[in-house]
Amino acid sequence: MTTIQELIAECTAYDYKVALEESKPKSWLKSVSAFANGMGGSLFYGVNNEGIVVGLADVQHVCEAISCKIRDYMDPLPDVEMIPHRIDGMYVLQLKVKSGNYTPYYYVGDGQRIAFIRVGDESLPATSEQMLRLVLKGTNRTYDSLLTDYKVEDNSFAFLANTFKKRTGQEWDKKYLLSFGLVTEEGQLTNAGALFADYSPMSQSRLYCTRWDGKEKGDAINDAEYTGNVLLLLNEAMNFVKSNTKRGWEKLPDGRKNKPEYAERAVLEAMVNHFIHRDYTVMGSEVHLDIYDDRIVVTSPGGMYNGMLIQNLNIADVSSERRNPILANVMAQLDYMEKRGSGLTRICNETKALEGYRDELKPVFKSTPTQFQTIIYANAEEEVGVKDVTKDVTKDVTKELSERQLVILQMIYTNASITISEMSQKTGVVIRTIKRDIEKLQTSGILTRKGGRKDGEWVLTDLGKSVFDKLTK
Template identity: 70%
Template sequence: MVRLVLKGTNKTFDSLQTDYKVDDYSFSILANSFKRRTGQEWNKKYLLSFGLVSNEGNLTNAGALFADDCPLWQSRLYCTRWDGLEKSDAINDAEFAGDVLMLLREAMNFVKSNTKSGWKKLPEGRKNEPEYAERAVLETLVNHFSHRDYTVMGGEVHLDIYNNRLVVTSPGGMYNGSLIQDLDIADVSSERRNPILANVMAQLDYMEKRGSGLSRICNETKALDGYKEELKPVFRSTPTQFQTIIFASEIASNVGDNVGDVSEIKLSERQQNIVDLIKKLPTITGKQMSETLSVSQRTIERDLSAMKEMGILKREGKDNDGIWAILS
């Protein structure tokens, strides 16, 4: 009914005005991302020109999705690294709620922390052999956060990583009701369920306005060494959800099995910051780390647990008076 009313009034969910006052919210993540990705200083007037704030000074739903403390509780992300090829035992999992740029950052960090990044020796040096093309993963996540159906109150974006593939699923099928598997992705029209949200992502250079995201996912994956036609990304949709499947590079999956191939651990930016803090102060606590890095203590504990499992860190002594040891 909500979707029918929106279409009947020629409105989109992200354009609707909320009761949230702009003065009660900050946009530091959006401002920092804008400066970093465009090289321009953020100006508060962009909130109005981008459609994130109404003339009355209220946030639109798009504005709420970009606010630091996003008040829309359906803006959530569930991440799971499964042990095997199907959903069985989970090796690692995480849940996040908040603004779309934070969710995008955490999703990319989760992928980097739970996939292989190897390299192969060559006569002139070495060559990186990642499991997944980073730009293809980024494009996938941006598409799902930008085009998902936010009117589904009990839905969220799911990121599932298996031994041979990465799967992203979000609420809402194709906006025009068609099924993506019945279409040639090169001819898919750029119809946007959330045009304001998509436009801001385009302004941040996260996505293009020509609707070429699916083709780019395929092209970036195709550029990996060892690519075969059966590794081509798969797109599926139903009336209620959209799913992207990216298969792992066979060369990267076999890193360590061949002579001259060596596994390499790849940390997220936050995990590297944690290691740097420990180098400076081995007795530092999780609470001190969370305050220094401006993230929750639960997030720090999750990163510490993951790095202990990877053999990077070890806790020596008791929790209250112990120290951290960096193993590799």
């Protein structure tokens, strides 16, 4: 015999109703709206709030009344199915609402026109940002495909071109801008194009990085804020991680073996995942990279695109639905991610491959309707022969730097706001060469940039300060 527990086990979401409130259709049609706008769901009539079956006296009348109210108060009409069930000798009616293709689905009545969404166990009015997502879904469009007022001739894509050549070994061709969906044939940038432009005009394309002192938020040891194109933010994120995490080594008979706190590929995969799948419709938002003594936490706006909660799913079964398919495709072309959507699994596998890995260090993924979070734990193995090697790294890095790079380091130490143009004038070296030197100092973990191109400043990392101290002794 079927039970109510067996029925709800098959539902993505559900509500119980003792009876049909014909005089208050909004009280239950808001759930119909929310289910149609989301992943679907069911309302069970003849069941009280505790999940106890109380039954319906006239199922046929309830079915007819529901059909009438949906026709009068819903726009567009959602795809529903009414299924009667007999449980413990009593009738229960299941109103099954399917996930809709023509969102938003509105409740229209009492002089109101409201689209509802599901948040936890509640059906709430959609915010303006959520309405935008529903409209995009209903028109089969994505935010990254929308056109902007920006023209291709007013923007450059050198960073994208250089990254493409470096990662694929192929020459960049301007026609890729069109084939990748970054510009239209008329030369207008899409939102994706604006996010990949050298000087991205998208104010929400931001990254906040913080290295906290300890295992909780409190005093910050180091912090930085970056605004710009997606590839720049990715590069700055990885530099910040390298500059603010430890590298250990184990002494071997014939040398030493590096033992990092984190798998670099796992961190890269996490950052790519957050930049690509974040919700860019949330204005004034950003990706947060927080580094603690024992973990890295990455948080971005926007939950799972399909509305589900990642902590309730087996990551091996997570579908590859993408909120920003154009961004995802470009990153796949750049070999930053795989098209089959296995990023979360790779984060786990790369972390697991670290020597000294334990089950309690398995990465954790959390989501709410408004944000997604990835937590990667440090491989803090404590054993004889493993130690902090700041002094040794300092010696190695100093040997790798040229005299000009050391001069640049001196200038930055003296004036953190110095521009690349001013460095070029002082050294008599062309700007292109200075930029290469700066990139070398950043990738070596010596230098980071805090703030924007115009109002920002250079910041020496702990390693950078150690290098400078060694030079001045």
